[in-house]
Amino acid sequence: MKKMAVFTLIFLLSAGIVWAKDYQIQKKAGDLNVSVRMDRNPAVMGDNGIFVTVKNSAGQEVTDAEVRVEYSMPAMPGMPPMNYKTVLALKKDTYEGSVDFSMAGPWNMAVKIARGGKTVSTKFSVDVQ
Ligand SMILES: [Cu+2]
Numbered sequence: 001m002k003k004m005a006v007f008t009l010i011f012l013l014s015a016g017i018v019w020a021k022d023y024q025i026q027k028k029a030g031d032l033n034v035s036v037r038m039d040r041n042p043a044v045m046g047d048n049g050i051f052v053t054v055k056n057s058a059g060q061e062v063t064d065a066e067v068r069v070e071y072s073m074p075a076m077p078g079m080p081p082m083n084y085k086t087v088l089a090l091k092k093d094t095y096e097g098s099v100d101f102s103m104a105g106p107w108n109m110a111v112k113i114a115r116g117g118k119t120v121s122t123k124f125s126v127d128v129q
Contacts (some may be wrong), residue, residue, distance in 0.1 A: 023040070023041040029054075032054050034052060034111055034122050036052050037051040038050050043127070043128045045128060050069060050072065050098060051094050052096075060068055066114040068087065069082075069085065069111055070085040070110045071110070074107065106127050106128075111123075
């Protein structure tokens, strides 16, 4: 019985590590490489931290851009379409901020990177629990 409890504990601990792993995604936006990390995985209703790093084709970190996140959910029965946006703040080499999901379900995410009068973007979706 004691052995069983130990196995259960180990299982729960290892599962916890999997759950605790950040959501991470790598995407291209124009000729830039964009890495997006969210501190909740799965994403949850309410605030979720979002961290974006941008690298140019030479692998150098891009720190002179304005990075914003637009997130939306199309209309559904009893709910008008929802659209939000937030501008991320540069801290060292990472653009940081948070997104506030008001409802569970699939959200469309767009990371827009404006630099030198040109904007490139990349899209992905997040399933909010
Ligand atoms: Cu909805």
